[in-house]
Amino acid sequence: MNLPAKVKVAFYWNASCGGCEEAIVDLGEDLFKVLEAVDIVFWPVALDFKLEDVERLSDGEIDVAFINGGIRFSEHEKVVKLLRRKSKIVVAYGSCAHLGGIPGLANLWTKASIMDYVYLKAPSVVNESKTLPKEITQTDAGDLELPAFLDALKPLGQVIDVDYYVPGCPPTPNVTLKAIETLLSGKLPPKGAVLGASARALCDTCPLNETKPEKLAIKEFRRPHTFIPDPKKCLLAQGLLCLGPVTRGGCEAKCIKANMPCTGCFGPLDNVLDFGARALSFIASIIDQRDEEGIKKALGPIIDLVGQVYKFSLPSCPLRGLIKRKEV
Amino acid sequence: MVVVTINPITRLEGHGKISIFLDEKGDVKRAFLQIPELRGFEKIAIGRHPEDMAQITPRICGVCPWAHHMASAKALDDLYKVKPPSAAVKIRELAYNIFMLEDHALHFFVLAGPDFVIGPRAPRAERNVIGMMKKLGAETVKRIVLTRKKLRDAEALIGGKPVHPVMALPGGVSKPLTEDDRRELLSVAAAGLELADTAYKLLKDLLRNEEYVKLITGDIYVHETYYMGLVDDKNRVNFYDGKIRVVDPKGREHAKFDVHDYLKYIAEHVEPWTYARMSYLRTVGWKGLVDGEDSGLLAVGPLGRLNAADCMATPRAQAAYEEMYSTLGGKPTHYTLAYHIARVVEMIQAAERIKELVEDPEITSPDVRSLPTSAPDVGIGVVEAPRGTLIHHYEADERGLIKKANLIVATQNNVARMCLSIEKAAKMLIKGGAVDDGLLNMVEMAFRAYDPCFACATHSIIGRVPLKIEIRDHEGRIIKVITNVD
Amino acid sequence: MSKSEFEPRIVVFACNWCSYAAMDLAGTSRIQYPPNVRIVRVMCSSRVTPEMVLTALAEGADAVLITGCHPGDCHYLVGNYKTLARYTLLKNVLDELGLGDRVRLEWFSAGEGERFAQYVRSFVEEIKERVVNLQASTPEGGR
Numbered sequence: 004m005n006l007p008a009k010v011k012v013a014f015y016w017n018a019s020c021g022g023c024e025e026a027i028v029d030l031g032e033d034l035f036k037v038l039e040a041v042d043i044v045f046w047p048v049a050l051d052f053k054l055e056d057v058e059r060l061s062d063g064e065i066d067v068a069f070i071n072g073g074i075r076f077s078e079h080e081k082v083v084k085l086l087r088r089k090s091k092i093v094v095a096y097g098s099c100a101h102l103g104g105i106p107g108l109a110n111l112w113t114k115a116s117i118m119d120y121v122y123l124k125a126p127s128v129v130n131e132s133k134t135l136p137k138e139i140t141q142t143d144a145g146d147l148e149l150p151a152f153l154d155a156l157k158p159l160g161q162v163i164d165v166d167y168y169v170p171g172c173p174p175t176p177n178v179t180l181k182a183i184e185t186l187l188s189g190k191l192p193p194k195g196a197v198l199g200a201s202a203r204a205l206c207d208t209c210p211l212n213e214t215k216p217e218k219l220a221i222k223e224f225r226r227p228h229t230f231i232p233d234p235k236k237c238l239l240a241q242g243l244l245c246l247g248p249v250t251r252g253g254c255e256a257k258c259i260k261a262n263m264p265c266t267g268c269f270g271p272l273d274n275v276l277d278f279g280a281r282a283l284s285f286i287a288s289i290i291d292q293r294d295e296e297g298i299k300k301a302l303g304p305i306i307d308l309v310g311q312v313y314k315f316s317l318p319s320c321p322l323r324g325l326i327k328r329k330e331v
Numbered sequence: 332m333v334v335v336t337i338n339p340i341t342r343l344e345g346h347g348k349i350s351i352f353l354d355e356k357g358d359v360k361r362a363f364l365q366i367p368e369l370r371g372f373e374k375i376a377i378g379r380h381p382e383d384m385a386q387i388t389p390r391i392c393g394v395c396p397w398a399h400h401m402a403s404a405k406a407l408d409d410l411y412k413v414k415p416p417s418a419a420v421k422i423r424e425l426a427y428n429i430f431m432l433e434d435h436a437l438h439f440f441v442l443a444g445p446d447f448v449i450g451p452r453a454p455r456a457e458r459n460v461i462g463m464m465k466k467l468g469a470e471t472v473k474r475i476v477l478t479r480k481k482l483r484d485a486e487a488l489i490g491g492k493p494v495h496p497v498m499a500l501p502g503g504v505s506k507p508l509t510e511d512d513r514r515e516l517l518s519v520a521a522a523g524l525e526l527a528d529t530a531y532k533l534l535k536d537l538l539r540n541e542e543y544v545k546l547i548t549g550d551i552y553v554h555e556t557y558y559m560g561l562v563d564d565k566n567r568v569n570f571y572d573g574k575i576r577v578v579d580p581k582g583r584e585h586a587k588f589d590v591h592d593y594l595k596y597i598a599e600h601v602e603p604w605t606y607a608r609m610s611y612l613r614t615v616g617w618k619g620l621v622d623g624e625d626s627g628l629l630a631v632g633p634l635g636r637l638n639a640a641d642c643m644a645t646p647r648a649q650a651a652y653e654e655m656y657s658t659l660g661g662k663p664t665h666y667t668l669a670y671h672i673a674r675v676v677e678m679i680q681a682a683e684r685i686k687e688l689v690e691d692p693e694i695t696s697p698d699v700r701s702l703p704t705s706a707p708d709v710g711i712g713v714v715e716a717p718r719g720t721l722i723h724h725y726e727a728d729e730r731g732l733i734k735k736a737n738l739i740v741a742t743q744n745n746v747a748r749m750c751l752s753i754e755k756a757a758k759m760l761i762k763g764g765a766v767d768d769g770l771l772n773m774v775e776m777a778f779r780a781y782d783p784c785f786a787c788a789t790h791s792i793i794g795r796v797p798l799k800i801e802i803r804d805h806e807g808r809i810i811k812v813i814t815n816v817d
Numbered sequence: 818m819s820k821s822e823f824e825p826r827i828v829v830f831a832c833n834w835c836s837y838a839a840m841d842l843a844g845t846s847r848i849q850y851p852p853n854v855r856i857v858r859v860m861c862s863s864r865v866t867p868e869m870v871l872t873a874l875a876e877g878a879d880a881v882l883i884t885g886c887h888p889g890d891c892h893y894l895v896g897n898y899k900t901l902a903r904y905t906l907l908k909n910v911l912d913e914l915g916l917g918d919r920v921r922l923e924w925f926s927a928g929e930g931e932r933f934a935q936y937v938r939s940f941v942e943e944i945k946e947r948v949v950n951l952q953a954s955t956p957e958g959g960r
Contacts, residue, residue: 020389020394021392022494023393024394025393025493029483029494031476031479075369105375106372106390108387109375111375111913111914112371117371117374120373121371121373121608122601122608125599125608126594127597127610127737127739128598128608129599129600134601135601136369136606137603140602140603142352142604145361147350147363147604149367149606152369173494173495226380226382227500228382228411228500228703229703230702231700257491261497262505263497263498263505266386275868277868277871279910280868280870280907283910290902292898293888293901294901298906299905302906302909306380306731307378307383307732308906310378310383314383320871321871321872321874322871322875323875325874325916326914326915326916327916
């Protein structure tokens with residue numbers, strides 16, 4: 004598919020922290036170059052956001068829609084479905100749209116337990132009438148509506164058909180630029196591709212790669228606040244749980260350069276079904292122990308394994324609705 | 332019954348919506364600010380490794396991730412009862428002031444700037460960033476854009492990346508600064524001071540415009556509430572640390588407390604029509620959405636901090652502080668639009684503090700980590716986010732995992748007052764059913780002053796909060812639509 | 818669904834050398850065991866990845882049993898140590914997600930046909946007993 008000269012672009016966000024918007028701003032001067040090449044037809048916070056206006060566009064009139072944030076509210080679901088109809092290409096931008104993101108960890112809890120804590124049990128809350136936010140509130144002046152908080156947070160691909168993904172929390176300026184360049188080039192990769200980032204794991208471009216031993220054999224993992232690592236040696240080899248080997252590269256190893264291990268925000272490499280499962284496999288393969296007791300000892304202080312391997316991708320786990328969500 | 336709905340998809344850590352209800356006479360009966368945003372971070376925290384909270388909580392807000400990163404770091408220090416080395420505290424404070432300057436600058440130049448520089452009464456078509464470029468000159472705008480990039484790069488230098496930094500750990504920071512880093516940061520400090528100066532000059536120009544001063548000091552944008560902010564031991568504004576001080580509408584100290592006592596002073600109210608909890612002073616009580624000495628409503632952020640403190644902590648900022656209060660007729664000042672002025676005063680302090688810290692020889696010390704020795708128990712930390720007081724409270728279980736978390740997130744402290752501001756502006760401007768374009772900008776200004784967390788230049792390329800007013804008759808049919816977007 | 822109606826579907830991964838031979842032996846010896854198991858042969862138990870286990874559960878298996886040679890007897894020397902490590906970590910995560918009782922690891926030597934049959938008999942009963950059908954018990958029905 005070839006894109007026209009002045010590409011029609013739309014932006015939308017769902018349950019988003021705003022970091023993906025900041026990522027666009029951080030393009031700096033390059034942003035203006037991008038703006039010259041595109042015609043923004045829908046940008047809820049900059050232009051007329053009215054849904055009816057988008058509905059008036061013909062189907063497929065928008066060339067590319069960039070959507071970030073996870074689907075958390077009924078309103079989000081409504082708008083992304085509309086955007087799908089009206090767009091030729093939909094790009095899931097950022098970790099939340101790609102995999103669910105950190106807010107996806109809320110899927111370990113039931114909706115009721117979240118509402119119960121936030122509005123009734125949190126220590127600073129004073130709420131004798133046990134009021135909870137409602138979809139419709141009748142006041143003496145009229146009715147007020149709120150969108151419904153959905154039972155689970157979903158990444159974009161579980162609600163609409165997604166053409167491409169731009170990974171990262173947030174995507175770096177370089178990744179964003181490369182992704183946009185790819186889209187504007189007219190030579191589109193196969194559907195479902197991850198744009199702008201590397202096809203290889205982070206280790207490949209990590210500044211500490213040369214110090215990574217050929218064969219890793221971890222006797223015991225360590226947590227970052229319990230020791231001071233040598234900043235010139237592979238962090239994984241020193242016992243930090245660095246997910247570099249199973250995470251897509253392209254981020255320029257910014258966290259490693261700050262002496263902190265990779266937490267996996269760029270998500271899995273191609274042909275990996277589930278990031279968390281792949282990470283578990285990798286961690287197991289470098290544990291140098293032969294019995295259950297020894298394996299547990301090697302895992303050592305890593306108690307919250309779910310939080311380590313599914314930090315950004317829990318909603319994408321194939322188990323989905325099978326997960327027993329906690330009440331308390 | 333006529334319903335007027337203002338539906339911006341502008342962000343208060345998310346989206347926001349304003350609904351205005353008119354009575355039979357066409358006057359405003361009620362106006363509501365609804366925040367339809369909730370992700371459940373207090374639940375997400377449960378079961379996590381405590382040190383992960385420093386990277387999890389910034390995902391609450393990608394505009395002010397540093398605020399959460401630092402509040403979390405301090406809560407973690409407390410959780411593990413570990414004291415970071417002095418150099419680590421200075422590095423954290425340095426990064427934090429760089430962030431404050433950068434964040435305030437983004438709001439001032441891109442969001443609020445057009446109102447000031449071009450003027451609140453100027454035609455809409457000119458009152459945006461393009462208009463700014465014409466008025467300020469391409470050279471000045473280019474320098475502002477470059478300085479912002481310098482500040483963002485400095486954040487990456489210290490913290491790994493500007494959005495969602497990684498450097499803070501319980502007991503210190505992950506990376507010391509080298510002499511090369513320090514040299515780079517010296518030039519960042521110089522650029523920062525220039526940026527703050529540029530903002531200040533613009534502001535002073537504005538304040539020579541009597542019409543604008545009348546708008547600021549007029550009846551529409553004023554509430555007499557309590558004010559809260561962090562102060563150091565000399566009651567000077569401090570963004571990173573100190574005690575929480577609250578003054579009453581007359582400026583008298585109402586409370587000054589360590590954050591560990593926050594539950595004695597701060598409580599949160601729940602309304603069914605918004606997902607945001609609204610904080611208020613427990614010591615005064617929730618009296619509804621009203622201001623005055625008997626109501627526990629607060630204001631935080633630049634106006635809250637300057638009112639709650641006795642003075643600024645750096646000389647040029649102090650001069651600007653004094654000038655602000657003399658222009659506005661004394662302290663405390665209740666004019667909501669004074670937020671914009673206070674924000675610039677804070678930019679100056681942030682810039683001066685950056686220079687002080689970069690010139691401190693200890694900033695390049697390699698000793699930046701203390702290793703915790705106690706098991707984690709309870710930890711509470713506070714910083715002043717650009718938008719206001721931010722508190723992180725964690726409790727750990729016997730396995731050392733987070734078992735409970737409570738977060739009082741900056742803008743929450745302002746939400747109730749924002750509701751007041753919007754309702755007041757609506758009531759004073761909409762009479763007899765007459766709704767016009769001028770209304771839009773005026774209501775925008777009530778909202779925008781608080782800098783609710785939607786400061787992001789992507790949506791401000793046009794430089795205004797997009798508003799649409801739908802006027803519906805009692806059967807819900809739209810009879811008139813007014814929008815500020817062409 | 819009552820216990821008598823529910824027939825769990827259990828995926829069993831068997832290594833080519835020891836555990837599959839045990840299952841073969843059970844077969845040739847005409848030892849009866851419930852038909853609830855679907856046996857998938859792999860060259861080594863360490864071939865079984867957490868992804869495969871998750872896929873089995875997500876696609877409708879009520880339980881998964883990973884089998885291999887006893888420690889020290891692996892045809893490839895160290896494969897089953899890797900299996901043990903993978904399983905231990907996966908179980909940790911599945912426990913947290915409320916699904917830990919549906920995945921097991923057990924070693925069988927080539928001559929343990931009867932033992933395998935016995936294990937399956939009691940595993941099927943346990944799953945019937947403790948686990949209501951995975952699909953029926955969750956709000957989204959699994960997908």
